[in-house]
Amino acid sequence: MKICCLLPSATEIAYAVGLGDEVAGVTYGCDYPLDARQKPVIVHSKLPRKLSASEIDQQVHEFVERGESLYRIDTEALQRIQPDLILTQELCHVCAASPDDIASALETLPNTPKLLTLNPHTLSDVWNNIREVGRATGHDEEANALASLLEERVREVSRLVTGRPRPRVVCLEWLDPPYIAGHWVPDMVEVAGGLDVLGHIAEPSFRTDWKAVLAAQPEVIILMPCGYDLQETVDEYATWDGPNDWTTVPAVWNDRVFAVDATSHFSRPGPRLAEGVEVLASIFHPDSVPDNWFDGRASRCSVECGRIR
Incomplete structure (x- = not known):
């Protein structure tokens, strides 16, 4: 199974339940565990680097006002990977790429991968997300443990x-x-x-x-x-x-x-x-x-x- 993670927490969960070898694409922010930094990056931020806190807030506000995503999906990289499963989120369109961001990119793929959307609001939700990833990948035992x-x-x-x-x-x-x-x-x-x-x-x-x-x-x-x-x-x-x-x-x-x-x-x-x-x-x-x-x-x-x- 080839898995693409559209947010750092999904990458951490995938590795934690024993799916590190199956992670085939990550975001620019996926820095843990260290091995994740060696994976192909398919999600990039549009924000300039080295902005102050107030400048970041202003830039985010402007993107939101324009109805523009803060993230760029590398469609060519996604086509090369041909993922079987994409882990994404709907909790915050500012914090990480969402299903909306990847919708057009998915249209370019010959086979539509399965999407698993994580949407945690509490600690219990987070632990249950881990179990969901396990069920979706055949790693139920590791995830439950x-x-x-x-x-x-x-x-x-x-x-x-x-x-x-x-x-x-x-x-x-x-x-x-x-x-x-x-x-x-x-x-x-x-x-x-x-x-x-x-x-x-x-x-x-x-x-x-x-x-x-x-x-x-x-x-x-x-x-x-x-x-x-x-x-x-x-x-x-x-x-x-x-x-x-x-x-x-x-x-x-x-x-x-x-x-x-x-x-x-x-x-x-x-x-x-x-x-x-x-x-x-x-x-x-x-x-x-x-x-x-x-x-x-x-x-x-x-x-x-x-x-x-």
């Missing part, structure tokens, strides 16, 4: 933090302008023993303003810009022009603003979300969980950011 293992990891986190006071949490999916993380992220916060005061489980991420963030008086702020790794997030915060009165927020003056690896543990609805839950628990309740859940996976951010310095 992986999903069950991930479910147990998350249950263990819940057991460790049960009865602990829940801190008020805000998860920022973007900084300029501010976006509140949605879908599975508030679910992760709840399981990890926090109270997401702005995000809602299974509901989309949304743009907000700093007035709303400040008014929420979060005790913990998690910086998880979509598509950023840990170091990129730390660097973004270091040069960011924070809002006036930033230091009046409890999370800020109590030194509980944290950068995380959004790409690995939060942005992509795949197996590594379980690790993201562990990271959050280590931030919310460090005395209740193993120390190594935090080490190298998150970074405490100084009160100082671009504007404050």
